Amino acid sequence: MTVLVTGGAGYIGSHAALALLDGGRDVVVLDNLTQGHRWAVPAGAAFVEGDCGDEDLVRRIIDEHDVTAIMHFAGSIIVPDSVIYPLEYYRNNTVNSRALLQAAVDSGIRHFIFSSTAGVYGEPNATPINEDFALKPISPYGTSKMMTEKMLADAAIAHDFNYVALRYFNVAGADPKGRAGQTSRKATHLIKIASQTATGVRPQMAIYGEDYQTPDGTCIRDYIHVSDLANAHVLALEYLERGGESDVMNCGYGRGFSVREVIGAVKKVSGVDFSVDLAERRPGDPQSLVAGADRIREKLGWVPVHDDLEVIVRHALDWEQSLKTREVNAA
Ligand SMILES: NC(=O)c1ccc[n+]([C@@H]2O[C@H](COP(=O)([O-])OP(=O)(O)OC[C@H]3O[C@@H](n4cnc5c(N)ncnc54)[C@H](O)[C@@H]3O)[C@@H](O)[C@H]2O)c1
Ligand SMILES: O=c1ccn([C@@H]2O[C@H](COP(=O)(O)OP(=O)(O)O[C@H]3O[C@H](CO)[C@@H](O)[C@H](O)[C@H]3O)[C@@H](O)[C@H]2O)c(=O)[nH]1
Known part of the structure; x- marks a missing residue:
């Protein structure tokens, strides 16, 4: 009765592994460490270094x-x-997911939870975004995830398993106990970058586009605390184990903040007035993504506990500081 967590050496997977272990479950992490770190795998989880697209390896892990x-x-x-x-995105996100799914079906796995994204909706013309909105991704990333959702839906009809695809909006923050956080080698996420700038890891940052049709001209996103998201995974698993129907669910709080508001929150919480430039729009960025977040609350009984931008930012800043200490100690 073990949960296989692919990508568990990465940001969200390590928090989900912690949540599973905290709940008394056994966990095995499979990660190829292209982005994740061995030290990010929580103590208490078994670890296998390898690729989730390696069907034989996955079958062996499931068995062992x-x-x-x-x-x-x-x-x-x-x-x-x-x-x-x-x-590259279709290979890693779609082709490798197909292989993982094949191994799962071959080995009789009954429950599957998939990290999907708000990116599957593309540029919707209404907000908040509900799960029954049309899927019209505007980036290959979004399409690669949408294709995996479709594979899951078809495979769950043909084979004996149920699944939940969780469509994350913007994930941020860190474990409140400081056990995990975002460590990606190539960080691009707004709250991570602003936290790095506030803590002196970066000299400055930029806002990508100020000419969007939003109140302050910058993009709007729905930021969800990573520990609330990790908890949603545990609830989704319990739901599937109770025999819940396969479904897709948005993961967000249902409230949007602009890029400027987020930077303002990081400056306020850190007390540092760092330098911010203005840059061109970034390709593939939708203007506004805010979750319609009723379904997950109703179906899973999910009740977020960190639904506060300043709390998210505080935890992100604390993690950034702890990473600096870790690097100093490692040097
Ligand atoms: N971070 C977000 O805001 C966000 C939003 C929506 C969806 N998601 C999805 O959530 C998932 C986790 O994202 P994250 O932010 O933790 O990213 P991350 O890069 O921190 O973690 C991904 C992990 O997967 C590992 N990995 C990548 N390809 C692999 C492969 N083929 N085989 C084995 N391991 C592999 C990496 O080494 C890394 O440890 C991703 O699928 C992502 O698309 C993230
Ligand atoms: O230095 C920066 C970084 C980001 N942004 C802007 O901040 C917003 C949010 O960007 P980012 O934090 O990179 O997140 P997204 O591009 O919205 O994508 C994230 O959120 C999606 C779900 O909404 C997930 O699918 C993706 O995996 C995840 O990277 C966007 O408007 C960016 O242009 C800046 O202005 N400056």
Whole structure:
């Protein structure tokens, strides 16, 4: 009765592994460490270094660890990179997910939870975005995730498993106990970058586009605390184990903040008035993404506990400081 967590050496997967372990479950992490770190895998989880697209390896892990459910976080995650390297994104996010799914079906896995994204909606013309909105991704990243959702839906009809695809909006913050956080080698996320700038890791940052049709001209996103998101995965697993129907669910708080508001919050919480430039729009960026977040609350009984931008920012800043100490100690 073990949960296989692909991508569990990365940001969200490591928090989900912690949440599972905190709940008394056994966890095995599979990660190829292209982005994640061995030290980010929580103590208490078994670890296998390898690729989630390696069907034989996955079948072996399922067998050896008595895996009954899979949480699939492994993937390539940077929207603008996907515009430049689309085939790489389809390989890692779609082709490798197909292989993982094949191994799961072959091995009789009954429950599957997938990291999808708000990026599957593209540029919707209404807000908040509900799960039944049309899927019209505007980046290869979004399309690569949408294709995996479609595979899951078809495979769940043909085979004996149920699944939840969780469509994350913008994930941020860090474990409140300081056990995990965002460590990506190539950080692009707004709150991470602003926290790095506030803590002196970067000299300055830029706002990508101030000419959007929003109140202050900058893009709007719905920021969800990573620990609330990790908890949603545990609830989704319990739901599937109760025999819940396969479904897709948005993960967000239902409230949007502009890029300027986020930077203002980081300056306020850190007390540092760092330098911010203005840059061109970034390719593949939708103007506004805010979750319609009723379904997950109703179906999973999910009740977020960190639904506060300043709390998210505080935890992100604390993690950034702890990373600096870690680097000093490692040097
Ligand atoms: N961070 C966000 O805001 C966000 C939003 C929506 C969806 N998601 C999705 O959530 C998942 C996790 O994202 P994250 O922010 O933790 O990213 P991350 O880069 O921190 O973690 C991904 C992990 O997967 C590993 N990995 C990548 N390809 C692999 C492969 N083929 N086999 C094995 N391991 C592999 C990496 O080494 C890394 O540890 C991704 O699928 C991402 O698309 C993230
Ligand atoms: O230095 C920066 C970084 C970001 N932004 C802007 O901030 C907003 C948010 O950007 P970012 O934090 O990079 O997140 P997204 O591009 O919205 O994508 C994230 O959120 C998506 C779901 O909404 C996920 O699918 C992706 O994996 C995840 O990277 C966008 O308008 C960016 O242009 C800046 O202005 N300056």
